[in-house]
Amino acid sequence: MDVFRSIVSILSAVAIPALMLFFLSYGAFKKVKVYEVAVEGAKEGFNIAVRIIPYLVLMLVSIAIFRASGAMDVFITVVRPLTDLVGIPPEALPMAIMRPLSGSGSLGIMTETMQAYGTDGFIGVLVSTLYGSTETTFYVLAVYFGAVGIRNTRHALPTGLLADFVAFLAAVFFVGLVL
Amino acid sequence: MLNHIWLALIVIGILTAAGRDIYEVTQNAYGNDIPWQVSIDELEQSPAGTERTVSLRVTQSELRRHFVTDSFDDGCEIKARVSMSGADAGTLILTVDKGLPARFATMAEALGSEGTLTAQLRRSGEQWRMTLEPVSLVYLKRVTNAAFDIAGVAVQIAIGLIGIMALWLGVMKVAEQAGLITHLARLVRPITVRLFPDVPADHPAVGSMIMNISANMLGLGNAATPFGLKAMEELDKLNPKHGVATDSMVTFLALNTSCVTLIPATAIAVRSAAGSSDPAFIIGTSFLASLTATIFAVTISKLLARVKMFRWDRAEAE
Known part of the structure; x- marks a missing residue:
């Protein structure tokens, strides 16, 4: 595990500079006018970022309203009987619900949960595994679809949420296995 | 699908906030207009027109009575700035810090007064009584503030992407042409x-x-x-x-x-x-x-x- 960890951390430190060096020098080798072409590509950055704004604003506002109202406590009370049936620990339920909605929200919940139940017990390892193994689905959908003006997202959201649910079940299973 | 979930988050959020606020109004959960009995030792000799820092003591039963809950194990002590307008009356500015019950912080947040609460102070007989500013619709105010704040944050996030996007899209374009x-x-x-x-x-x-x-x-x-x-x-x-x-x-x-x-x-x-x-x-x-x-x-x-x-x-x- 330690060897694996050091390999990956070296890789992530080296990846960006190596990639830049390789891409640009390979481009120069292939007689691409690197600076001119790079500037041309970089121009798009502004447009994409600006195009995302309406999608991101509306998505984050609806999540913020949900969070500020305290509706999550109500939601937890409603789904609690169901999740108890599946054997999901109720202490990790706020994390599971917040994770796809909000990155900063779930970061806060992870920290609070570990403060309340300890970092190295079942609950602590479970919430941090959960944070580490999934992305903020709503944010990713808003940004990625926003960048190309997609409004009809078809089955993207149910796919993402089901995957989050499976990640949660898998986290409960694997953490239970090692602890 | 996204349409429905998006709408549901907003509708559920606003209705929950409204429901909680209505419940709190019917309970008078912040003890609006009910005077608090407080004890302040140093205040006896304060003449009108003076201003000083004092420490108020509030008993457990007062907390329970005003906030309509049994969840307080102890009374609390509140630091305040008092300015006397007469021998028996004055204005208090309470400092709401982390040591106080969370309800006080919620009240300050709802009044938009950033860590302080204002109260009217009066003496009746040997007792000092303070009346806090009335608080209501806490959750709806929170929802409004959250919506406005995050709308700004969302734009900041998108703007923050511009630099990193420009850099990588530039490098990518070179790689693509090569x-x-x-x-x-x-x-x-x-x-x-x-x-x-x-x-x-x-x-x-x-x-x-x-x-x-x-x-x-x-x-x-x-x-x-x-x-x-x-x-x-x-x-x-x-x-x-x-x-x-x-x-x-x-x-x-x-x-x-x-x-x-x-x-x-x-x-x-x-x-x-x-x-x-x-x-x-x-x-x-x-x-x-x-x-x-x-x-x-x-x-x-x-x-x-x-x-x-x-x-x-x-x-x-x-």
């Missing part, structure tokens, strides 16, 4: 023709998607987003229905949101800060959980694409 992205796409062809059957195997979209997923696996979020957005642009060039997500886009996002994680850097950092004896313990469990989720996500994205309500041929272009 033919590197196409080479990369050919390299992983056996996998991608199965995952994305409607994308030509040497299309630039494939190269960008591979770069995005590799960056995500290494935990390079800053580089992953530009690659991912570039991939979406390329996928959209193949999209005959503008404004509708293609099967490949959904599969790509399924891969992206459930992405296999080699090093969950943020979670490890938080564990370490919280005093874990083995912060990196979660590397193994995160990897296995995300691998399971990724396999499931790709499968479910293929299956759901055939469900009637999500079918491609039923979606209308704009």
